Each structure stands twice: as C-alpha cells, then as structure tokens.
Amino acid sequence: MRRERRTLLLLALAMLAVSQPAQARPPAAAKSGIPPFCVLTGGPRGAGSLPQICRFFDYQQCLLAAAQLRGNCVVNIDYPGKIVSAPGGNWTPAR
Numbered sequence: 798m799r800r801e802r803r804t805l806l807l808l809a810l811a812m813l814a815v816s817q818p819a820q821a822r823p824p825a826a827a828k829s830g831i832p833p834f835c836v837l838t839g840g841p842r843g844a845g846s847l848p849q850i851c852r853f854f855d856y857q858q859c860l861l862a863a864a865q866l867r868g869n870c871v872v873n874i875d876y877p878g879k880i881v882s883a884p885g886g887n888w889t890p891a892r
Contacts, residue, residue, distance in 0.1 A: 838868035
C-alpha cells in the first residue's frame, strides 16, 4: 500500500512539473528563482513528516496541487520577496 501511494505521489509530481507554464512566475520570484508557495503533505508519521514540495510560483497552481496531493498550500519561508497573491499576502519574513 505504501509503495503504491509513493508511486502515485511521484507520478502526480511529474505531471505537475510538465503542466506548469514558465510565464506564470511573478517578477520577484523569477529574479530569485525561489518559488513562493509549497505544498505540505502528511506522511506516515503525521502531518509535515514528508518534505514540502516547493515549486509553485502561482497560488492557484499550489492550491490545485494541494488538492490533488491531499495537502495544504503554504508560504515558502525561504522566499525573499513579498507575497501578495495569497490570502493573508501581506506576510513578510522577519529580518
């Protein structure tokens, strides 16, 4: 069962990598190369036990992937810019 779930997860990630348009990147994200959104999924040891999938430059793409992977779309704490396209988008990292 776990092997099948892992295979499905890897297949879903591969499909997402192919389907993402390059022009969806906001200007700040394109400069830094760091995507502003991640998908946080649960794992065998509970929520957050698997690494986050940080590859989403558009909030809507992140929400779609989160729905497909049964996870949550979260803000990437490594993103250096200001996030304005997500709810609560006035969040800025501490300096």
